[in-house]
Amino acid sequence: MATPSKKDQLFLGSFIHSTKLDELTYLHNAAVFVDAQGKIVHVERDCDEQRAREALVPRLGWGAGEDELVVVRGGGTGEFFFPGFVDTHLHASQYPNVGIFGKSTLLDWLNTYTFPLEASLSDQAKARKVYSRVIRKTLSHGTTCAAYYATVDVPSTNLLADLCLSYGQRALVGRVCMDQLAPSYYRDESPAASLAATRESIAYIESIDPSRSLIRPVLTPRFAPSCSAPLMRGLGDLAAEMPHLPIQTHISENKNEIALVAELFPKASTGAADDSYAGVYDAFGLLTDRTILAHGVHLSESEATLIASRKAKVSHCPCSNSAITSGAARVRWLLEKGVVCGLGTDMSGGYSPSVLEAARLAALVSRHVAMGGDEKAKLSVEEVLYLATRGGAEVVGLEDRVGGFEVGMDWDAQLVGLGVVDPLGEGVVDDQEDGNVDVFGWETWPDLVAKWVYNGDDRNTKKVWVKGRLVHERK
Amino acid sequence: MATPSKKDQLFLGSFIHSTKLDELTYLHNAAVFVDAQGKIVHVERDCDEQRAREALVPRLGWGAGEDELVVVRGGGTGEFFFPGFVDTHLHASQYPNVGIFGKSTLLDWLNTYTFPLEASLSDQAKARKVYSRVIRKTLSHGTTCAAYYATVDVPSTNLLADLCLSYGQRALVGRVCMDQLAPSYYRDESPAASLAATRESIAYIESIDPSRSLIRPVLTPRFAPSCSAPLMRGLGDLAAEMPHLPIQTHISENKNEIALVAELFPKASTGAADDSYAGVYDAFGLLTDRTILAHGVHLSESEATLIASRKAKVSHCPCSNSAITSGAARVRWLLEKGVVCGLGTDMSGGYSPSVLEAARLAALVSRHVAMGGDEKAKLSVEEVLYLATRGGAEVVGLEDRVGGFEVGMDWDAQLVGLGVVDPLGEGVVDDQEDGNVDVFGWETWPDLVAKWVYNGDDRNTKKVWVKGRLVHERK
Structure with a gap:
């Protein structure tokens, strides 16, 4: 402790x-x-x-x-x-793969590099080595608070929480929920099994830090395509049942992914107003003021308006978005829409453990957005440091405590x-x-x-x- | 020595x-x-x-x-x-300003940050401190060969050559020629004065390493806008007189700069086939197989064809191009046009002394070009390392010696x-x-x-x- x-x-x-x-x-x-x-x-x-x-x-x-x-x-x-920096989005389990992505984009990157590594961390000794190193590494880069994705595995997710507490890093720790569109060797067996494992991990993490002084669990549907509608509904119910629980997921990172979401969750099936990605999370009760949405690269005007109205937050991950060719997120536009933004390293879609590198890349990527014609898109040194501290604190719901x-x-x-x-x-x-x-x-x-x-x-x-x-x- | x-x-x-x-x-x-x-x-x-x-x-x-x-x-x-890495474009004199550029773009960046610092290096003690540090710093990042711009000042340019020789870094060292569109406190007084100072520095640098084992002088018209037509003509004559001498300058970095070149050097005045930036250098005999062109962000098809036909080389400077919002150079397109490319840190338009960082950014910027629709634009790890070594060696004319x-x-x-x-x-x-x-x-x-x-x-x-x-x- x-x-x-x-x-x-x-x-x-x-x-x-x-x-x-x-x-x-x-x-x-x-x-x-x-x-x-x-x-x-x-x-x-x-x-x-x-x-x-x-x-x-x-x-x-x-x-x-x-x-x-x-x-x-x-x-x-x-x-x-x-x-201290707040890293609003990273996969602790992917740390050994930083820098390894070739010329892949999101969906092939997941299958080629990511799922095999995550699955292998059900080996506790391997998980201990990887998680210890990522905590020590990110602390050494000034990350005092991190919103972690672990894996599907409950014991190793709980181990990550133990290690954060032991090393003294403030953290949100999430067991990854996914019951479809993932390899058979690495997914929840059913919506019910996913929800049970999620409750088990939440209960454990709350037991090791009951006052939430440092560590708290976070509801973590990986992203819409990897969760069936029953699982999404169950997670939405769980979010309503536990109103203190933060939620983290991905949104609108890659164009193929967006098309896949529209195909998997047509509005007729969800009751959403449209086929939009944000609309899917909203329909299942997962778009809340406690929700951290990673990426948001290709959001539409109406999605940004919806996100702002729900007071959900966006984790901007420029290293990742450039590395795996997802796109250039329009941070200025999001901020002007009233969406709270912070920075994420998104290891290992992102290659760097450093929020300072994410801040640097946020400035550079904003210049690429500016080159596209929107001169005011440029983020200054002051602005990227705000995102790295105050913005991040607000994204993870700790703006009264840190930043x-x-x-x-x-x-x-x-x-x-x-x-x-x-x-x-x-x-x-x-x-x-x-x-x-x-x-x-x-x-x-x-x-x-x-x-x-x-x-x-x-x-x-x-x-x-x-x-x-x-x-x-x-x- | x-x-x-x-x-x-x-x-x-x-x-x-x-x-x-x-x-x-x-x-x-x-x-x-x-x-x-x-x-x-x-x-x-x-x-x-x-x-x-x-x-x-x-x-x-x-x-x-x-x-x-x-x-x-x-x-x-x-x-x-x-x-070892080859840095094909950097301003030794601007090193203390790395990271300092605010939201500026090329032309205001020169006046606000760059010219005052460069001018101040006529102080020999200051020049020694800055140049020693930049050599030691780039060596520590694995840069074994650098194509340096110094300043307008002859003694401090010569000092840079002395220091490269002393520290053992292979280098091209160029006195900067500029007789117009620069502040009165920092420019050559006339074309004749510029040419005389250039000859003086060349002679000195050749005297300290007559066999060109490590150090060689390089003809350095800053860029077309800062050189009058008589100076450009004189430099073209000097290039013809000294066929062993490499030439370095900037091209097509920024859209306002390109417009300025077209305004300053209409084809009627130069005899060029068109008003293009590459055409201006060509008209003055400065577009040769010994010419290193920094940037080349916005080159037209016909300019790339002209550059390839003259066997001139391009120094790609991704850190700089993103930092001061110049644009995203299309390296794949240049390579396919048959233009030899290497990497430059372009300090301090570029923020980093590291060619490895330039390689990393070359990969990332190529992904931004790919996001624009040209999927094959992406550069792999292997390709950016080629640019950092073999490509760079060819850009500086040393492909038989290093790389x-x-x-x-x-x-x-x-x-x-x-x-x-x-x-x-x-x-x-x-x-x-x-x-x-x-x-x-x-x-x-x-x-x-x-x-x-x-x-x-x-x-x-x-x-x-x-x-x-x-x-x-x-x-």
Whole structure:
């Protein structure tokens, strides 16, 4: 069980977080006070360590001794605290396949690369190796919260939840529901068996973290084509029965997939207003304000309107959409339609474990949308970082808990450090890791953040905390 | 002056290189023999160290003592030798600005970000810091050969050549020619002044490496809009006068730029067959088999035909084209037109110093071209690695010297190492660096190469050699 830090904590230095879609707020020479439960209890601007200790620690009723207070200093050149990233869509079970997709597109990619690997994780030792690694890897990239798909298998799905709790990563963990259009070696035997296994996994995950402090189960119909109508109906009923339960699935990723959905779920069979993909989920009670829809690349105007009206959320997965040639999602258009968006790595349709890479690709893909004629489609550095933090938090329903540095939020954060080039240009100054971001010393703060977004990697994520607990530190 | 290794060298392990556009050849348990001048003199398949030492070293007439023969072993799991990358287009002077471009496009990006930085490098201390860092950084990413733009300033351009020679990076170094449409603080004063400065820099660079073993000057009209007709004519004459001299410039990057070229150089003024961008360079004698054209995003059919007929080459810069919203170059179409293509990072229009990142983006951008309807546009892992090595070598006119592991070529190579996940998934096995590529052990060799292309970075480039000399090694 993930334990809080047990001590109060004082963080000192520069803090950067999103305060609006297109705005980062910079707090320099600031102090953030985090209590032993991992909650931010006070934020003070223009506050050095002395003032923090003398004026503020006593006011909070905290002790200032070494065994009572942890002080973390992050004020070096090119150093800043940033909210942890939220990865709103990834398949933990596919992690070993990152980068392996050839020239495939969605439906052949599933059969060729994905189903065999997922099925093999019913081997618990293999599942432990893969899941441990994906958690450790994503933590090292600053992902403090992840919405995971596991597999069809209940024990290994439960193992993923155990491991998230143990490593201290905040997570939604979903057992994958699929009872059709999948190989016979890898699917639920019937709608009833699928629903029973889903209930079993939900009950287990709720039992290991009853207060939902870190881990929660998520209802996970893989995507409409792999769920029969009875299973979809059963899952919709389950969603209604458990109104606290988030739901995650895929939508409108690939044109062949969309045609398949229209063929499998004609409106006459579902009672939907049209044959649209969004309409199918809606007809089965799965399009709710707790629903995370991955992709949404080819949504129609009316689907976006429906999604916005149901307050369902979209996980934008640009690495995946480009890699397996799904399309270029119109994020600006979705945002202007009122649809809340976050970012997903979508491993292993996406090749990278890094939400920072997803942010970078979100900016680049938005430029490809702009090249198609919609100049205002371009997403700025500020905007993609908003999607990676605040947007993601809202997508997974945790916007009151994580995503920024407000009092009352949990301390889910990363300490970012950028390399400062030495005077001769030979390398970086002493005691710094030689990463891929070079600071020359004349950059503005927004320049530094842009450099981080475009060239940063896990080497720049020096420390990571979830709910106040230090869960990753670079050696 | 870069010195060869002075000793004969024996490389043992797995060797992977491109042998056709869509084909990588894998040599496992092989031995490559490199003489003291840095040239590959023998390649032997199925050859362990004992056989190499006993049967082959004596046949080459080499000594086998420690002071005579260096042995480099690269046969660990996930380890292989790969040809060094060729970066066919980058601005050394813009390196400090990588990632800093906001929402700009080419012409405003030049004025806002680029010209002020380039101008500032007439300060020699600043130039030394920037140029040292860009050389060391690109070497660390496996770039063994780079086609550099410096600045208008002669002394700092010459310094860049000195530093390349000193650090041992193979390079084309060009003083930038521009006498119009640039700020008054940063341009050549007249065509005559531009030509004189160009001759001065060429003479200097040829003097420091008379045999062109590593460094050569390159004629560098920035791009047509920044060169007056008299300067273009003078540069064309210089190209004819020095038939060994490569030429580099930009073409058809951005639609506003193309319109500007048509306006500045109407066919009536140049004698070209049409107002096309390629036609302008051709009219001035600058479209030759030694010409490296960066970008070529919006070329017409007839321009591509003209470029192919002149045997000019194209440097594809996908990171840059996406970042500053220039467009998506149709690489497959160019290749099918018979145009030789390589990859360029185009820092700092491009955000990354890594040719591996350029290869990754070339694959992704080709998928965006495919999404536009041309399914066959997709570039495979094999194809982007060909562009990064063989293609690049041909673009810079060094296809007989570098790009593969044939006898007679120079040993310009990198030792790549991928991290092997430990049994518990906690990290990678002992003695390995915890990079961003995770090997689980069941991957095929093509899988490993795909993982490297999609998640690799400089941490996977363990050692780098140019002409047999070890020029970079990870600590």
